[in-house]
Amino acid sequence: MKIRVLGCSGGIGGKANLTTSLLVDEDILIDCGTGVGELSLEALMAIDHVFLTHSHLDHLAMLPMLIDTVADLRSRPITLYASEDTLRILRAHLFNWLIWPDFTAIPDRLHPLLRMQPVKVGETVHLGERAISPVPALHSVPSQGYALRGRQGTLAFSGDTTVCDEQVAALNAIEDLHYLLIEAAFPNAHQDLAHAARHLSPSMLHRVLDRLNGSPEIFVTHFKPGHADLLAREVLAYDGRLRPHLHLLGNGQTFDL
Ligand SMILES: Nc1ncnc2c1ncn2[C@@H]1O[C@@H]2COP(=O)(O)O[C@H]2[C@H]1O
Numbered sequence: 361m362k363i364r365v366l367g368c369s370g371g372i373g374g375k376a377n378l379t380t381s382l383l384v385d386e387d388i389l390i391d392c393g394t395g396v397g398e399l400s401l402e403a404l405m406a407i408d409h410v411f412l413t414h415s416h417l418d419h420l421a422m423l424p425m426l427i428d429t430v431a432d433l434r435s436r437p438i439t440l441y442a443s444e445d446t447l448r449i450l451r452a453h454l455f456n457w458l459i460w461p462d463f464t465a466i467p468d469r470l471h472p473l474l475r476m477q478p479v480k481v482g483e484t485v486h487l488g489e490r491a492i493s494p495v496p497a498l499h500s501v502p503s504q505g506y507a508l509r510g511r512q513g514t515l516a517f518s519g520d521t522t523v524c525d526e527q528v529a530a531l532n533a534i535e536d537l538h539y540l541l542i543e544a545a546f547p548n549a550h551q552d553l554a555h556a557a558r559h560l561s562p563s564m565l566h567r568v569l570d571r572l573n574g575s576p577e578i579f580v581t582h583f584k585p586g587h588a589d590l591l592a593r594e595v596l597a598y599d600g601r602l603r604p605h606l607h608l609l610g611n612g613q614t615f616d617l
Pocket residue numbers: 370416418500520556557558
């Protein structure tokens with residue numbers, strides 16, 4: 361399993377700030393932020409599965425246009441996986457014929473261009489040799505991260521989350537956790553906003569890292585663009601046990617598992 365970062369910023373602003381999406385091999389997206397707009401038409405046509413962490417735009421902005429762009433170029437539907445709560449939000453507020461057509465009913469409900477499949481913590485979606493399982497998260501809207509297991513180990517993605525005891529427990533239960541992609545959105549001086557928007561600040565992130573049992577390589581994602589330099593300094597000031605394993609996530613970065 362090969363994972364490529366298409367976008368990992370918490371906002372927009374030039375090629376350096378593309379919002380969240382991970383491409384798994386050629387056919388799976390984890391979130392569908394603006395980074396997906398960098399893929400060629402041929403690469404877009406190869407996407408069969410999209411897993412969403414939650415319903416915020418920075419994680420799904422490209423999904424409606426992806427579906428429309430490839431609609432008449434593909435012979436099978438795209439399957440959209442997310443929690444039941446997130447799918448309900450998308451049906452009510454996005455694929456509602458007002459913001460975007462309901463592609464689960466086009467051309468008709470028996471042969472749709474988009475299928476929605478709920479997936480919750482405790483379940484696993486097997487796609488060939490890849491196994492994808494939701495992990496708990498705690499955000500301002502229903503949210504879940506994902507653990508992606510390949511032949512050689514597991515990469516976990518926190519999704520958007522504030523400190524979440526259930527997520528820490530889930531991460532500690534993954535025996536072959538090689539990589540953890542985890543967020544930090546607001547600098548320490550904006551702790552109130554981090555709490556209100558249910559994100560992590562670097563100091564909150566450090567406390568989470570201190571509670572991890574294993575020694576995965578940690579990659580920090582989702583910096584708000586206006587604070588990226590300060591966030592990098594604050595994140596890298598960590599002096600706990602996992603310090604040698606701590607990195608910043610970048611666009612184009614790849615992971616092999
Ligand atoms: N009170 C708030 N609750 C949630 N989001 C907020 C709030 N105030 C500002 N925001 C911003 O709205 C953004 C929605 O996407 P994010 O969760 O990435 O980050 C959030 C914040 O940047």
